[in-house]
Amino acid sequence: MIEKREFYINGEWVSPLAGRDCEVIDPSNEEPCAVISLGGTEDTNAAVAAAKAAFEDWSQTDPEVRLAYVEKIRDIYVERAEDMSKAISLEMGAPIEMSRASQTTSGTWHIDNFITAFKNFEFLRPLGPHAPDNRIAMEPIGVAGLITPWNWPMNQVTLKAIPALLTGCTMVLKPSEIAPLSSIVFAEIVHAAGVPAGVFNLVNGDGVGVGTDLSTHPDVDMISFTGSARAGAAISKAAADTFKRVCLELGGKGANVIFADADEKAVVRGARHCFNNTGQSCNAPTRMLVERSIYDQAIETAVKVAESTKVASAHLDGNHIGPVVSAAQYEKIQGYIQKGIDEGARLVAGGVGRPEGLNRGYFVRPTVFADVSNDMTIAREEIFGPVLSIMPFDNEEEAIAIANDTNYGLTNYVQSQDGAKRNRLSRRLRSGMVEMNGQSRGAGAPFGGTKTSGRAREGGVWGLEEFLEVKAISGWDPAAE
Numbered sequence: 001m002i003e004k005r006e007f008y009i010n011g012e013w014v015s016p017l018a019g020r021d022c023e024v025i026d027p028s029n030e031e032p033c034a035v036i037s038l039g040g041t042e043d044t045n046a047a048v049a050a051a052k053a054a055f056e057d058w059s060q061t062d063p064e065v066r067l068a069y070v071e072k073i074r075d076i077y078v079e080r081a082e083d084m085s086k087a088i089s090l091e092m093g094a095p096i097e098m099s100r101a102s103q104t105t106s107g108t109w110h111i112d113n114f115i116t117a118f119k120n121f122e123f124l125r126p127l128g129p130h131a132p133d134n135r136i137a138m139e140p141i142g143v144a145g146l147i148t149p150w151n152w153p154m155n156q157v158t159l160k161a162i163p164a165l166l167t168g169c170t171m172v173l174k175p176s177e178i179a180p181l182s183s184i185v186f187a188e189i190v191h192a193a194g195v196p197a198g199v200f201n202l203v204n205g206d207g208v209g210v211g212t213d214l215s216t217h218p219d220v221d222m223i224s225f226t227g228s229a230r231a232g233a234a235i236s237k238a239a240a241d242t243f244k245r246v247c248l249e250l251g252g253k254g255a256n257v258i259f260a261d262a263d264e265k266a267v268v269r270g271a272r273h274c275f276n277n278t279g280q281s282c283n284a285p286t287r288m289l290v291e292r293s294i295y296d297q298a299i300e301t302a303v304k305v306a307e308s309t310k311v312a313s314a315h316l317d318g319n320h321i322g323p324v325v326s327a328a329q330y331e332k333i334q335g336y337i338q339k340g341i342d343e344g345a346r347l348v349a350g351g352v353g354r355p356e357g358l359n360r361g362y363f364v365r366p367t368v369f370a371d372v373s374n375d376m377t378i379a380r381e382e383i384f385g386p387v388l389s390i391m392p393f394d395n396e397e398e399a400i401a402i403a404n405d406t407n408y409g410l411t412n413y414v415q416s417q418d419g420a421k422r423n424r425l426s427r428r429l430r431s432g433m434v435e436m437n438g439q440s441r442g443a444g445a446p447f448g449g450t451k452t453s454g455r456a457r458e459g460g461v462w463g464l465e466e467f468l469e470v471k472a473i474s475g476w477d478p479a480a481e
């Protein structure tokens with residue numbers, strides 16, 4: 001059993017001032033695997049005070065100095081990749097091989113992309129030739145509260161902590177109380193890199209406690225949040241009185257529009273993507289819209305993918321999917337599967353209950369519903385489990401209308417070999433991202449959404465800008481530059 005009750009504040013590991021114990025549950029066997037502390041207001045205050053005190057010096061450092069710290073963090077992150085992969089696998093149930101190949105490496109990918117963006121970033125820019133004595137300065141916003149979820153823990157932590165460090169912000173990270181172990185490893189990495197005391201602080205806690213304390217704290221200048229729409233709305237309201245910047249990365253209900261002329265792997269790819277990480281990805285393509293002429297064939301293929309997707313403990317080697325993260329998520333997903341049946345969708349693979357042979361652990365059967373209509377609950381709400389909804393469409397306009405008929409707007413997907421059609425669709429789908437023919441976004445592309453998916457843009461140049469204030473300066477002396 002791992003015991004890690006301390007918080008990382010002002011450059012050292014300190015005992016909680018007001019903490020209470022909280023068990024971390026291994027979702028593969030439902031057993032406690034670690035004990036952490038959930039902090040109280042005094043802990044948040046201490047961390048914010050440390051971050052505030054460190055801001056003046058850190059914000060004034062030469063950008064090259066900050067870059068050197070981040071490069072050091074990257075090196076140590078790579079050295080500690082196995083510790084990180086084990087922590088993620090244990091806390092949230094990603095199978096160990098997938099944890100190594102995707103979860104941990106998503107962090108390295110983001111750090112690398114931020115380094116590239118930073119090297120070309122202009123913190124001081126001319127306004128234009130019409131105003132030679134004007135400059136636009138991009139300046140760190142101040143103390144940032146970073147609140148992260150459990151599903152891609154290092155993906156989210158690196159998307160926030162690295163740009164905050166690079167831009168000269170100081171910060172308090174509150175990771176998910178369900179998956180805090182990877183963030184503890186991350187704090188050890190930041191410490192080993194020698195980042196000055198107070199610049200990066202970690203306080204474990206829950207949303208009601210440390211999450212709310214950060215959102216309402218007068219000395220916190222911004223909250224960068226990834227998680228549910230419910231918590232995103234609560235944070236926006238809580239942060240209003242202190243006029244914080246609030247950046248929200250929330251859920252999704254991505255449409256995957258598959259035309260009859262799609263490549264032959266399109267349905268397999270879409271179903272696998274939906275089940276990846278046991279369906280616990282905000283950008284999962286959970287609504288598969290299929291052109292009617294290939295509809296029956298697509299259902300058959302998706303069923304084969306579901307039935308051949310192995311489900312097993314996160315601790316076993318192999319390319320299976322693991323459990324979902326918690327008892328609460330398990331129950332929620334079971335409720336959605338039942339609701340799909342009750343509302344008249346055609347269950348063609350999976351269903352309620354655990355997969356055969358698995359009696360303990362939060363394991364869910366990879367499930368496919370056909371003949372889903374877009375007003376059913378399973379088509380409207382984010383399930384966050386391995387559940388795919390398939391529905392037919394007759395023409396391009398209808399596909400666009402169904403895809404856009406959702407409160408969410410994170411990632412939509414298009415599969416067609418007709419380039420002109422793909423280009424049209426990419427501009428008409430209302431979402432922050434559109435990925436087509438299995439091509440993922442390039443390095444440094446912004447991640448984020450519209451509507452209930454939140455409106456943050458993380459990663460690359462846009463991810464740096466989220467942590468910066470824009471200052472307009474006139475009367476600048478170009479000769480003295």
Ligand code: NAD
Binds near residue numbers: 175206210215234235
């Ligand atoms: P959650 O909203 O319950 O928790 C996320 C974090 O917010 C946790 O650290 C939690 O402690 C904290 N929190 C909860 N309530 C809070 C409050 N009132 N004030 C302050 N903090 C609060 O979400 P979750 O269950 O951990 O994560 C799953 C959700 O995250 C899904 O909806 C998923 O789609 C979304 N997500 C979005 C993205 C994205 O980039 N758009 C990425 C990953 C996950």
